[in-house]
Amino acid sequence: MAAGTVTNPGPKVNRIGLPVIEYRGSKTTLCAGCGHNAISERIIDALYEMGVQPERVMKLSGIGCSSKSPAYFLSRAHSFNSVHGRMPSVATGALLANKTMMGLGVSGDGDTASIGIGQFVHLMRRNLPLIYIIEDNGVYGLTKGQFSATADIGSKLKTGVVNDLPAIDTCSLAIQLGATFVGRSFSGDKKQLLTMLKAAMAHKGTVMLDVISPCVTFNDHEGSTRSYKYMQDHEEPIGEVGFVPSFEEIDVEYEAGSSFDVEMHDGSRLRLKKLPENYDPTDRAVAVKTLMEAHEKNEILTGVFYIDTQKPAFTDLLNLVDEPLALLPQERTRPGKQVLDEVMAKLK
Template identity: 55%
Template structure:
């Protein structure tokens, strides 16, 4: 990768999109920049990327990066179904879904859960601000108990934690980060794209208009004061040599199916990202102590993804010929005989 183009010969500008219409300072804009950086450095070819979204401030994000990629902005909460269908039709495309806390944890919760249990090969980014920005600041389902609205209202309901739900359902890749921490977000996005299966990345993304004040646990100041990263994350793509120069016992190396590596350097207590029970425990302990635990919480590289489990061909369905799609006369006769 040269100073001006990446490994597929494209400049960084090729990964940009339209000018944002979100509020100045919105955490979602930071996430957009992190995605641009990750996709550029990975050398993803725009025509091999499918950007999927539902409804909400978060779902406007796909318009702001890789404008020449495929895209589908669907109805509220239905991004997982659209993504599943598009992926099964063409397994060659990289599926990148962008959703929000309302689109995922409220109206879209059922579809979110079924995508996870099927392990559809998709990077699923949740831009999580704990509020409904488009409808002027009501609490969303991810707002913490006791959170205070800008106008003084107090949340009396328990939150839905997307990462905890994902872990309970056996999701094969679960991570959490903060929009202001590009050093952590970028390698997590790269790792999620390289992972085969559903990769959930919950990114706390402060809403500067309705949820960035004292009393909010989704504000810039609160997250900066309470973020607790469990490991320093690095990503080494399959097309680069692995050079890890750390003392023995200070890092964990997770190899993904395509030959890429996630390198996790210990920052405090050792966390095993391949232990699902430990991941659940670290979330619960962080919640009890008032900390926002970030980093790669869990990854299972051995789990079969949905398309593989269902024997969907690697070749796009549109390219299959009649011989592959139509039973022969003998096969059809045998099939019918089973119902005789």
């Protein structure tokens, strides 16, 4: 954690000298007990512990309860609450304009898997360096509790309505489409979620985290498969997620066998322990198969399912100049008069 030595009894600070309060946002207006608030807290902790400079982050979201949450953390970062289901395109434009920023996108299950599924799949394909978090509660909250497309078949609304369509598994989809860091967590699992968020911040490429986040008002009852109770009974971590950031000393202790140790882009290490036998998190087919099998068994698998640190990020693919496109001076964006003269001469 905070590496700096603090002499005064002032507030505790992180490695860049900021107290955790500098990572907070406005007071939440979501329901008390909403899973989304817990996720905001973990995001704050992760940013603080990673020592991220707040001004270097862009927060992006769509529409819905989830998409309000960027207001509740990191007020010192620019934020863009866009239109329903279209955060991926806004994030793509913003990150291409300034690839030196960290992109933190927050979406919901309705925002992602229904209205936004088109942009979601193309975001995954491009491997844009963006952390894409789905705050997944299986219902539309702001419109008072209709099913979303991630709701499990057979799950029940408070009103007794039963969902008769299969759920879209955003993790399988993201893996198939080309996201390079894919995992699922639970808003109630502080340690796992925090570790995954920190690892996500060290990854260069699209991180897709589906975080089950119970809706206390519309989907926390008997018959729901997104309730706190259901998660307690059905969450199955695929293993233990460990993370050693680049600025911390790496311990030499390393369990072979069911562990998987991945060096990330910035030299951090992601350590996946106690994985099932023969589980290889760099193998897409195995990851998708494992997810499907767990689903058959009514288990909600959590953890990091898939990672690829080799595939080029979209910003690398485009071979952009090092500086942000947004900040290039006119000398580098408007060709000289001789260029226009040359073009005109050819048209004569």
